[in-house]
Amino acid sequence: MKILVCITHVPDTTSRIAFTDGDTKFDKNGVQFIIGPYDDYALARAVELKEQSGGSITVLNVGEAETEPTIRKALAIGADDAIRINAFPEDALFVAKQIAAVAKDGGFDLILMGRESIDFNGGQVHGMVGELLGIPSVSPVMTLDIDGDTAKISREIEGGKEYMELPLPFVAGCQEPIAEWKIPNMRGIMSARTKPLEVKDPTGDAPKTKVSKFELPPAKGDVKLVDPDNMDELVNLLKNEAKVI
């Protein structure tokens, strides 16, 4: 089986978030980058599927040269080769077109992604890639098993669970508990150095969207504790101070 795993290069979840350039650019200063946590689940499941039935895993990232340590980590975890589309990923459609261009003639049986990136949380790319390639796209996928040419998946939906079967190939936006994150082992890290990482130029039009401004959520205010016996005080505060009733 040939699996394509699309990974993002995103700020560590504990990073301090700040902006520059008149609040239009994310401030990368001092920020550590990681593989997107949902992408990491996708990759972990890909490694398991490969362990079960053989095949190969290609990781793909649309990003500039600075993302290569993140890509190499994916190689260390178990991907066989990697492609980096050398472009700044500013727009979901642009990213989706790059992925589709790679996947079109790649002969992949499965395209695994995260359910969403954790930097901009669009949750759009998998749908777009499915559409561009004319194949199904499902998200969020929480279990994934392959039986011949058919995949069995399950996902949580409003108020319950859905079980689905669909033919390969298709696009899946993955999330836990599809697999457990894998720690790269030392041998994997050493062999990552020699695995192929191909850099390609982007195709098609430049991104169409542009950020005009980012805004941080307002800082959390202080908490006031009100005695349970003092309902009047609570009503008074909600009405006159918080102005919510």
Add this chain to the structure above:
Amino acid sequence: MEAAVEKSALKGGEFLIKETQANNIFIPEEFSEEQKMMAAATLDFIHMEIDPNTERIENMEEGMMSGLMDKAGELGLLGVNVPEEYGGLGMSFNTGMLIADMMASAGSFSTAYGAHTGIGTLPILYYGTEEQKKKYLPKLASGEWKACYCLTEPDAGSDANSGKTKAKLTDDGKHYIINGQKMWISNAGFADLFIIFAKIDDDKKLSAFIAERTWDGITMNDEEKKLGIKGSSTRQVFFNDLKVPAENLLSERENGFKIAVNVLNVGRIKLGAGCINGCKDVASKSTQYANERKQFGVSISSFGAIKQKLAKMATKTFATESASYRAGQDIEDLISKLQSDGLEASEAKLKGVEQYAIECAMIKIHGSEVLDFCVDEGVQVYGGMGFSEEAPMARAYRDARITRIYEGTNEINRMLLVGMMFKKAMKGEIDLLGPAMAVGKELTGVPSFDTPDLSAPLAKEKEVIKNLKKAVLMAAGKAAEKFGPKLDHEQEVLMSLADMLIEVYVAESTILRTEKLISKYGEEGSKLYQNMAKLYLYEAVTKIKNAGDEAVACFAEGDELRVMLMGLKRFTKMDPVNTKELRQAVADVMIKENKFPYSLYN
């Protein structure tokens, strides 16, 4: 590939008499992407496997620790320094240090890890025959087998060679029969392989043996109830007519003490490095707590008294880290050189480490004492919560304490390192006498009024370091002159001299690393490091002055003492430092980042 820069390193101990250029030391910022990824993977292991199981580890849940060792083995973490032909990764010395450093935040696991990969594995790696290596190393590198190291006995701790455990060769010459009792043996509870030190017949010196758990004759007591690292297995081990095949003697008869000493050299420097990430973790947690905790209507991190503590933790940690990797790389470079000169690999490793035994001891002492400082102040920052087992500081405080005791107590290491320095001088390996006499002359001569050009970054600080070395040479030279070979028994003097040597080495490493960082990140971009370097130098100067005063007062009086005290004053002179301003600047970075002020490996 790994950092492979041509450097002209000094010999062990030579730092005292020679100047080192910044480009001749290695700094952890220069680790390769691959090494950093290994460090990050080790941290992942700690966050995913150790941290969530802390309570189960501390309660010594059956199979927990050995299960975690299995997982570490699967990741390759147990074979970092074992050559590839024996199932390991064959990574460099400093990479092994780096992994030990990361493990420092793993509490009890870090001891199990250190005992297995260090004192448990290294005797075979360094001294084993080809058969012994082939038989045991792959199992140890993969974690299939766990190792322990049985040296200490109830009546033989610091005086390790006085052990009473006996080995007798059977009449047919095929076996040794071992009888005796060992104490404080880490990993004993689950170890499959025992490195045992015992005396054959009426030998004066120890020999070393490899034994397997399944052989008849090994029994043990229950787990010790300990102050800290409660999750690590520590037991008394008894040998009752334990039959060890003759081919399981390690190296030669009576070579055991040498094995113990050389393995401990590696153990020591790794133990020192194995404190760093613990310090960082404590500093990060303290910063987070200080930011969250409000008193008098503000975060306690806004108080100068708290900022001071945070900044001191970071500064000392930065310093000990600078010294550790400088020494680690010097060892690594020497090993490579000896190997390319044709020495066999394990021989090269031994000789490489032996050359820097002084540095190994210094790093063990410094790392463990910085860790103890950090956990102590960490408890203080947490206030009442620091004293509660609900918060992480209490355990960190208890766990840290052992590092000053095992792998040679810090007192023993202090005496050793000064002793080794003098021994090297006596053997003519390094020339202490010449420089010491020059200092004597300078002291009684007219002070030079030349004003050197000190405009380059850190030039002033480097001048201070030069003078600090003179202070040490003066005190050490005079002590040697007074006591001759009897200096060995003047422990108070030895303690002070050891402190002086350690501070010179660490302060110099810190300044040189910072010089490199200035050229890497620029004058502005390296402000944090410059502030910490200046703070550390100030601290070192104060300590060296104090230790020097105490040392010379042990053996001189009257005019002679006064001249020496004047000399110490002169050689420890530095421009005044506004510690408040510098510490606030360091603490402010921590408070803003909500953690240790810089990160190297994610």
